[in-house]
Amino acid sequence: MTGPHRGEVTIVDACTHQGRGGSPTAVLIDDRTFDDDTRRAVVRDAGTSHAAFVDPDAETVRFFTTHGELTNCGHGTVAAQAYLLHHRGTTEHHGCQRTGGRTFGTTAVRHDDGIEVWFDQGRIELHRDVPADLDGILGALGIAPDAIAEGDAPRVASPGSPRLLLPVKTVPILYSLRPDLPRLAIECRRRGYLGCFVYTTSPARDTAAARMFAPAIGVGEDVVNANSAGCLAAHLHATHRRTSIQVEQGHTAGRPSLVLATATTTADGIVTRIGGTAVIRS
Known part of the structure; x- marks a missing residue:
């Protein structure tokens, strides 16, 4: 999926139950030429509630709805880390994600029914x-x-x-x-x-x-x-x-x-x- 923002959007169903359902989430490689209005437009054009903009080199992920940027997003993190594992072409990855001024640990493992992701939410x-x-x-x-x-x-x-x-x-x-x-x-x-x-x-x-x-x-x-x-x-x-x-x-x-x-x-x-x-x- 592409739009006037020129980004290639992947739809990831996050937090599925027995291989179905889940929350459709738009995920794409972030482009530094995007402004926040463009990122909000990505969400609107994708027809999802959220979008995750990932920078694989910096290990950063930003999350947006049509209203603006979020400090964090749980199911978006699941979607983003699954997307990154898929594009790495590997079966398992242990790393970190930088979002909203925090850096936290992530794990992604490929299974027959999808990619299982765990992340450290931190202190509640x-x-x-x-x-x-x-x-x-x-x-x-x-x-x-x-x-x-x-x-x-x-x-x-x-x-x-x-x-x-x-x-x-x-x-x-x-x-x-x-x-x-x-x-x-x-x-x-x-x-x-x-x-x-x-x-x-x-x-x-x-x-x-x-x-x-x-x-x-x-x-x-x-x-x-x-x-x-x-x-x-x-x-x-x-x-x-x-x-x-x-x-x-x-x-x-x-x-x-x-x-x-x-x-x-x-x-x-x-x-x-x-x-x-x-x-x-x-």
């Missing part, structure tokens, strides 16, 4: 107090207060950009949500949130289903939000001592997706790693 900041004045956000999401899961509570988490983690009781409640996106965008911007990650966990607490709404950054519903899955892993580690979780997303968009996340307590706080499988589509 968990706000200690339950956010106050959630009525506006709950109303925009269409969630009644009695739908919030017992034994859990809303929490703000940040791997660099804060977002609201919101637990609900059941999968039917999760899948029935039809949020008022313009209203939700206003509510999130007012609080400085990237978006709302609504989830429900299984009784065993090692699996979850989730949906991410981020209209404040131009993404009404994200097929996959891997960084929020890492935030959830950190939250469950802090509250229930879980060390890993598998998060299913994308079902309401008809693109079943899976993100793996692990959490560990260190001297600096809770750090996480995120994994997913990507398929090079074109």
